[in-house]
Amino acid sequence: MSLEELKPQIQSILNDSESEVNNRLFMVCELLEAHIDYYNWVGFYFKNGDKNELKLGPYVGEPTDHTIIPFGKGICGQVAVSSENFVVPDVHAQDNYLSCSITVKAEIVVPIFVNGENIGQIDIDSSxxxxxxxADERFLEFVCKEVAKIL
Known part of the structure; x- marks a missing residue:
């Protein structure tokens, strides 16, 4: 299934107001991981209250020890500071990378903005x-804009 074909399904999941927000986010993770071969871990991180750290939200994939990530640490922590997409073609070439699994080879992180504030991100690992x-960047920007509407 193409990225474009997934967009209406993303919207349908997120617009289901009968379902709790975290459940909808989990279902988005499941959809992406199931339909995009190279999306092997899909999850959301959100700013943890007024602390300068991210807290793991709904995700699909191998369990991770990185449930709390300080701003500036790893790819996710850097995106929390920069508020810019971060695409890592080869994680082993990155100095400030927090290893989740030896199978992870690449990562993409795209921030989520609510009222202009970076409140979280979607994080994708690939083996x-x-x-x-x-196209992945533009698609994930679309996902983050749709997610922002329900937060």
Whole structure:
């Protein structure tokens, strides 16, 4: 299934106001992980109250020890500070990378903005080197904009 074909399904999941927000986010993670071969871990991190750290939200994939990430640490922590997309074609070439699993080869993180404030992000790990394209970035920006509408 193409990224474009997934967009209406994302909207349908997120617009289901009968379901709790975290359940909808989990269902988005499931959809992406199931339909995009190189999305091997899909999750959300959100700013943890007024602390300068991220807290793990709904995700699909291998369990991670990184349930709290200080701002500036790892790829997710850097996106919390920069408020910019971060695409890592090869995690082993990154100095400030928090390893989640030896199978992870690449990562993409896209921030979520609510009223102009970076309140979280979607984080995707891949066990394929350099799988993410500009199309993935644009698609994940779309997902984050749709997620922001329900937060």
């Amino acid at each position: 394929t080197i350099d799988p993410f394209t500009e």
